[in-house]
Amino acid sequence: MFKTLVQKELKSILLSPKFTATxxxxxxxxxxxxxxGINEYxxxxxxxxxxxxxxxxxxxxxxxxxGMNNRIFRxxxxxxxxxxxxxxxxxxxxRVDDFxxxxxxxxxxxxxxxxxxxxxxxxxxxxxxxxxxxxxxxxYDAINGERESGTLxxxxxxxxxxxHYTVAKFTGSWLGLVIPLTIPTAMCxxxxxxxxxxxxxxxxxxxxxxxxxxxxxxxxxxxxxxxxSAITRHSNVSFLVSFVVWIVAVLIIPRAGVIAAGNIVHVPxxxxxxxxxxxxxxxxxxxxxxxxxxLFENRREAVTGMSEEEKKKYEDDHMWTAMLLQxxxxxxxxxxxxxxxxxxxxxxxxxxxxxxxxxxxxxxLSPASxxxxxxxxxxxxxxxxxxxxxxxxxxxxxxxTNYIEKKQKESGQEGGIRITMDSEKGFSFSAPRERGxxxxxxxxxxxxxxxxxxxxxxxMGILFFFSAIAFxxxxxxxxxxxxx
Amino acid sequence: MIRLLVxxxxxxxxxxxxxxxxxxxxSLLIILSFYSGAxxxxxxxxxxxxxxRANFRQMEGVTDWFSVRNHRIFLPPQPLATLVSGISNDIGxxxxxxxxxxxDAVDSRxxxxxxxxxxxxxxxxxxxxxxxxxxxxxxxYDAINGEKEQGTLxxxxxxxxxxxxYILGKLIGTFTSLAVPLLVPILxxxxxxxxxxxxxTGSEWTRLALIxxxxxxYFGVFLSLSVCVSALTHRSxxxxxxxLVVWIFAVLIIPRASVLLAGRAVDxxxxxxxxxxKIRFSSQLWxxxxxxxxxxxxTSSDPMKQFEEFQQMMQKQNDExxxxxxxxxxxxxxxxxxxxxxQQRLALSIARISPSAVFSMAAASLASTSLDLKDQFRNEATxxxxxxxxxxxxxxGLVPGGRMVVMRQEIGGGKPKPIDPYELPAFKYNPQSTxxxxxxxxxxxxxxxxxxxxxxxxxxxxxxxYDVR
Numbered sequence: 001m002f003k004t005l006v007q008k009e010l011k012s013i014l015l016s017p018k019f020t021a022t023x024x025x026x027x028x029x030x031x032x033x034x035x036x037g038i039n040e041y042x043x044x045x046x047x048x049x050x051x052x053x054x055x056x057x058x059x060x061x062x063x064x065x066x067g068m069n070n071r072i073f074r075x076x077x078x079x080x081x082x083x084x085x086x087x088x089x090x091x092x093x094x095r096v097d098d099f100x101x102x103x104x105x106x107x108x109x110x111x112x113x114x115x116x117x118x119x120x121x122x123x124x125x126x127x128x129x130x131x132x133x134x135x136x137x138x139x140y141d142a143i144n145g146e147r148e149s150g151t152l153x154x155x156x157x158x159x160x161x162x163x164h165y166t167v168a169k170f171t172g173s174w175l176g177l178v179i180p181l182t183i184p185t186a187m188c189x190x191x192x193x194x195x196x197x198x199x200x201x202x203x204x205x206x207x208x209x210x211x212x213x214x215x216x217x218x219x220x221x222x223x224x225x226x227x228x229s230a231i232t233r234h235s236n237v238s239f240l241v242s243f244v245v246w247i248v249a250v251l252i253i254p255r256a257g258v259i260a261a262g263n264i265v266h267v268p269x270x271x272x273x274x275x276x277x278x279x280x281x282x283x284x285x286x287x288x289x290x291x292x293x294x295l296f297e298n299r300r301e302a303v304t305g306m307s308e309e310e311k312k313k314y315e316d317d318h319m320w321t322a323m324l325l326q327x328x329x330x331x332x333x334x335x336x337x338x339x340x341x342x343x344x345x346x347x348x349x350x351x352x353x354x355x356x357x358x359x360x361x362x363x364x365l366s367p368a369s370x371x372x373x374x375x376x377x378x379x380x381x382x383x384x385x386x387x388x389x390x391x392x393x394x395x396x397x398x399x400x401t402n403y404i405e406k407k408q409k410e411s412g413q414e415g416g417i418r419i420t421m422d423s424e425k426g427f428s429f430s431a432p433r434e435r436g437x438x439x440x441x442x443x444x445x446x447x448x449x450x451x452x453x454x455x456x457x458x459x460m461g462i463l464f465f466f467s468a469i470a471f472x473x474x475x476x477x478x479x480x481x482x483x484x
Numbered sequence: 485m486i487r488l489l490v491x492x493x494x495x496x497x498x499x500x501x502x503x504x505x506x507x508x509x510x511s512l513l514i515i516l517s518f519y520s521g522a523x524x525x526x527x528x529x530x531x532x533x534x535x536x537r538a539n540f541r542q543m544e545g546v547t548d549w550f551s552v553r554n555h556r557i558f559l560p561p562q563p564l565a566t567l568v569s570g571i572s573n574d575i576g577x578x579x580x581x582x583x584x585x586x587x588d589a590v591d592s593r594x595x596x597x598x599x600x601x602x603x604x605x606x607x608x609x610x611x612x613x614x615x616x617x618x619x620x621x622x623x624x625y626d627a628i629n630g631e632k633e634q635g636t637l638x639x640x641x642x643x644x645x646x647x648x649x650y651i652l653g654k655l656i657g658t659f660t661s662l663a664v665p666l667l668v669p670i671l672x673x674x675x676x677x678x679x680x681x682x683x684x685t686g687s688e689w690t691r692l693a694l695i696x697x698x699x700x701x702y703f704g705v706f707l708s709l710s711v712c713v714s715a716l717t718h719r720s721x722x723x724x725x726x727x728l729v730v731w732i733f734a735v736l737i738i739p740r741a742s743v744l745l746a747g748r749a750v751d752x753x754x755x756x757x758x759x760x761x762k763i764r765f766s767s768q769l770w771x772x773x774x775x776x777x778x779x780x781x782x783t784s785s786d787p788m789k790q791f792e793e794f795q796q797m798m799q800k801q802n803d804e805x806x807x808x809x810x811x812x813x814x815x816x817x818x819x820x821x822x823x824x825x826x827q828q829r830l831a832l833s834i835a836r837i838s839p840s841a842v843f844s845m846a847a848a849s850l851a852s853t854s855l856d857l858k859d860q861f862r863n864e865a866t867x868x869x870x871x872x873x874x875x876x877x878x879x880x881g882l883v884p885g886g887r888m889v890v891m892r893q894e895i896g897g898g899k900p901k902p903i904d905p906y907e908l909p910a911f912k913y914n915p916q917s918t919x920x921x922x923x924x925x926x927x928x929x930x931x932x933x934x935x936x937x938x939x940x941x942x943x944x945x946x947x948x949x950y951d952v953r
Contacts, residue, residue: 021725025732032737036744047754054760061764073756089574089594089601093756109574110592111755113855114828115747116574117848118739118841130732137728240502243622244509247615252513255606258599259520262527269531270596271556271578275538278554282542356599363603372602383598 002164009172013138014179022134023180029126030184031191037081037122038195044076051093059440065407069097070400072446074104074389077380078197079206082123082188085381088115094393098334098401101277101341102393103270104386123188124375127214128368131181132221132250139173139225140242141235143478148235156483166226166478170471173222181218185211206378209455213378216463217371221246223470230477250368257363265355273344281337288333292326349387356383364459367466374459380450388450399444407438485645486653493657497623503661506619511669513615517608518673521566522680524605528561528593535578543905549879552903555581557868557911559589559861562852563682564691567608570853573600579865582885583873584806586762586813587865589858608673609847612699613840616666617706617735621727624658624710626720628947633720641952651715651947655940659707663700670696687918691850694922694929698850701932702843706731708939715946738838746831752823758816765812773801799882806885828855836928839935846928852916854924864913871909 013019051073062068073093080087091104092111109116146152155165189207192199199207225242232238299322303311363369376382497503539556546552557579565572576589594601604610631637640650674692677684684692710727717723780797782790835841848854877883916924 018721018725021729025729029732029737032741036741039748040744047756050754051756051760054756058760058763058767061767086594086598086601089592090598091595104595105590106755107574107592107595109571110576110589110595112752112824113571113574113858114743114824114831116571117831117844117855118743118835120744121736121740125736129736133728137725237501240505240622243618244505247509247618251610251614252516252606254603255610256516256520258603259524259606262597262600263523266527266530267597269535270591271535271558272531272538274554275535275542275556279538279542279544282546282553286545352597352599355597359599369603376602383602386595386598 001160002168005160005165005168006172006175009169010176013173013176018138019176019180022138022177023183026126026131026134026180027184027187029121029130030123030188033121033123033126034081034188034191036120037084038191038197040120041076041078041081041197042195044080048073048076056440059443060438062438062440065404065411065438067097068404068407069095070443071095072393072396075448078192078199078203079210079379080381081192081197082207082210083375083379083381084120084122084124085376085379086383086385087381088120090386094390096393096397096400098404101338101345102390102397104389104393123185123210123214124372127181127217128371129250131214131218132368133246134180135177135218135221136225136242136246138177139222140229140238142169142173142226143229143481144232144238145229145235147233147481147483152483162479162481163475166230166475170223170226170474173226174219177222178215178218181214182211185214209378210375213371213374213456213460213463216460216467217367220367220463220467220470223467223474226474227470227477230474230481249366253366254363254369254372257361257365257369258359260362261355261359265351265358267351267355268348270348273348277337277341277344280340284333284337288329291329295322295325364462367463370459370462370466374456374463377454377456377459392447392450396444396446403442403444407442485649486656489645489650489653490657490660493654494661497658497661498665502623506622507665510611510616510619510666511672513606513611514608514666514669515673515676517567517606517611518676519680520606521608522677522682525561525563525566525682526680528566532558532561540905543903543908545902546905547900547902549876549903550882550884552876552884552905552908555872555908557581557865560913562915563677563684564688564695564851565853566605567692568695568847568851568853569605569607569609570848570851571855571857572853573605575858575861579861581865581869581872583869583876583883584802584885585809587862587869589861589865608695608699609844612702612847613735613843616699616703617731617840620662620703620706621710621724621731623662624707625714625724625727627654627658627711628714628950629717629723630714630720632718632952637952647948647950648944651711651944654947655708655711655943658711659704662707663703666700666703690918691852691921694925695847695850698843698846698925698929698932701929701936702839705839705932705935705939708936708943712939712943712946715943715950718951734838735840739835739841739844742834742837742841743831745834746827750823750827750830752827753816753820755820758820761816762809762813766809769805769808773805776801795882802883802885836931839932842928842931842935846925846932849925849928850921852921856916856924860916861913865911868909868911875907875909 051071055071055073059068059070071093074091076087088108091107093106094102094104096102141148143152146155192207224245225238228238228242228245229235232241299318303314306314360369360373364373373382377384380388535556535558539554539558542554543552559575559577562572573593576592578591579587579589581587626633628637631640641647709730710723713723713727713730714720717726777794777798780794782793784790784793832841832845835845845854849856852860873883873885
């Protein structure tokens with residue numbers, strides 16, 4: 001009996017014109033989004049490789065280790081074909097040098113704002129918005145529609161347990177509606193292979209998990225449609241209720257959660273933090289200048305009354321010590337400024353994390369948020385992307401600047417200009433002889449291996465929980481339903 | 485007769501549970517969008533003021549105007565940008581200003597606070613574009629074929645009701661019963677703005693009124709489209725499905741596809757390529773100037789006077805280098821901007837097939853959050869840079885920026901007086917004038933009106949041929 005009911009449900013879905021239209025639209029949208037995503041990924045990779053080559057060229061053409069700086073670009077990830085996330089909203093590159101803190105800047109959308117006007121459409125978007133709406137479209141009249149047409153009464157004139165009927169309804173709807181999701185998804189996977197997108201085993205694993213999360217999300221809306229249909233008498237009412245629930249769950253709650261968190265937890269802007277850093281740096285450099293001035297005065301006092309020969313001997317004896325002391329003071333100042341900058345950034349990050357945690361916790365009242373957060377984490381295009389890159393870049397900065405400092409010492413600090421003022425010799429300017437380009441083969445390379453993203457267990461669990469609740473609601477609702 | 489038909493339509497719609505629920509939800513969302521816009525505006529103003537204070541604080545204690553570094557200017561928050569975000573959260577809001585050199589806007593809202601980029605904002609544009617268009621479909625998808633299915637259409641035409649009057653009454657009644665009540669929550673939202681401390685100028689109120697007009701025209705497009713499709717089909721389930729597919733394509737697909745098509749059709753040089761060319765050119769110029777500096781020979785025997793001569797030479801070099809750099813960068817930037825403009829024009833032209841894109845463009849132009857915003861900020865910053873450079877030159881005799889060595893001699897002893905950073909010329913951002921905003925949005929507003937006429941006419945013609953039995 002159960003098998004018959006499932007078959008009946010499956011047939012009614014597969015043979016309806018609604019199904020053909022849904023299947024056609026879903027297939028077209030998914031293939032289109034994947035095709036566009038692949039092309040966008042390829043052009044991002046080309047842009048990335050070109051940028052890297054240009055940076056290498058700049059490094060090769062440098063002829064001094066003084067003030068050497070690097071630029072590191074974020075590498076595109078193939079999973080952004082399916083889940084754009086915040087890839088285009090956060091900076092694409094960061095300068096790496098001794099003077100400036102790590103900061104990802106120049107997002108794709110800020111450089112080419114035309115793409116920000118309407119934004120990208122990806123696989124996630126299609127599942128989240130389109131498929132969920134279509135799932136409701138199929139199931140909003142699953143129970144009360146049959147009651148209105150009189151077939152429910154007929155079905156229950158047989159000895160059919162309500163439990164069987166509900167489960168069969170759900171199973172049949174699920175099987176029938178999962179086809180417009182899985183078949184196009186398989187075709188999308190084929191496109192990936194056809195276009196030789198460099199998918200590793202980890203990427204395929206993430207893609208499989210993405211499909212799983214999409215199925216779970218889809219299941220929720222099927223269960224929701226059944227639930228609403230099982231608690232209302234008329235299909236037009238269930239349609240309206242489902243529609244309103246969809247709007248609130250998919251479009252409103254996710255946004256409202258983050259906005260509410262933005263109002264509750266205030267985070268200073270990056271500009272404010274940079275102003276504080278610059279203020280501190282200015283004070284520290286001023287302090288260094290005063291100390292240097294004092295040392296200079298002390299040296300001048302020490303040679304007062306000496307003959308020219310004695311002055312020269314004193315300077316020769318103390319020059320190296322003075323330079324080392326000056327270097328040490330400068331290094332200490334730079335370290336203090338860096339530490340302060342790190343502390344400021346850490347405070348900012350903590351406040352942001354607090355705001356994000358609250359925002360996402362509130363938005364998780366909606367399965368659409370849970371789904372979005374799940375897939376973004378799987379594709380590594382979530383908000384962790386920025387902080388992950390910045391952490392890795394900070395470690396690289398230390399390695400890079402240490403190497404440059406070493407090279408500067410080895411080359412005898414050449415490259416800097418020297419200005420001397422002497423009461424006898426007068427004013428002079430010197431710049432070292434051009435020595436051609438540097439050997440940059442030893443420059444530390446940035447390691448693009450990022451930490452593996454954790455499995456989004458909590459959000460998957462939330463999706464499962466919502467689906468279970470909706471199904472239980474449909475189950476209990478139908479047990480009390482008047483089938484006449 | 486038309487009046488009777490309109491009244492019948494009004495009574496049917498307003499008396500239905502569908503209307504009550506939909507109106508409640510729409511009203512709540514509209515008021516929520518105004519509320520969240522107002523609170524978001526206040527938060528961004530707080531951030532803006534704090535950033536300005538931090539900027540001035542880092543100049544406190546400085547005793548020489550030439551030592552002023554890292555002076556930043558910020559794009560002030562605009563009240564209408566919180567109702568129609570446009571690209572305001574995607575572009576850089578901070579520019580570091582020196583006396584010379586290219587200006588670069590950094591720190592976009594979404595880059596600084598990526599949590600908002602995950603789900604984006606709940607603004608008025610979103611409510612109109614997504615929510616109200618869906619509700620328009622939900623209300624009107626069965627305007628004709630629903631009555632046919634119920635049998636009331638046949639009954640109506642059992643009387644001597646001309647078809648043209650019937651469809652006119654239907655369209656007017658549907659629009660009036662749905663669009664007019666929406667003015668109530670919109671008005672409440674508008675009153676909420678000053679109540680929450682968001683002061684709009686007269687010009688901003690005018691623009692807001694036009695944005696609302698655009699929203700209502702857009703709503704009308706989907707209403708008339710729904711009635712048109714209802715008059716082309718005999719079953720309400722078919723018309724709903726068809727309208728849903730049309731909505732998906734018009735609202736979600738066409739706008740995005742147009743941008744991607746234009747991206748493929750017009751090749752714009754990347755900012756990275758340009759940046760690299762500029763860095764290489766700048767290094768080349770600096771190499772040449774350094775050689776010139778090394779060859780410097782002063783005319784005076786006094787070292788201090790020699791250094792002054794050297795400083796003047798460096799200033800002159802800086803000016804020349806800046807000029808060459810400006811010419812070089814200017815040519816590169818102009819080429820890129822021209823290609824970008826071609827790309828944008830193509831994308832927006834294709835996108836205009838969709839009334840959703842047309843509404844989006846009209847609303848963004850009126851709120852000054854369209855693509856022009858980035859150029860406007862940069863132009864204002866460039867003008868400010870000139871006044872900043874002139875100010876510093878008046879104070880120090882030198883234009884800051886570029887590579888220079890400066891030695892300042894203190895005569896007379898005693899501690900020098902710190903500067904007053906508030907003497908610096910204030911950056912006053914002038915948004916696009918209302919006239920320009922209106923001119924930019926007029927075509928799109930007209931297009932929305934044309935869409936309304938087309939679908940209205942479509943519904944009219946389709947119904948004249950409709951089999952009412």
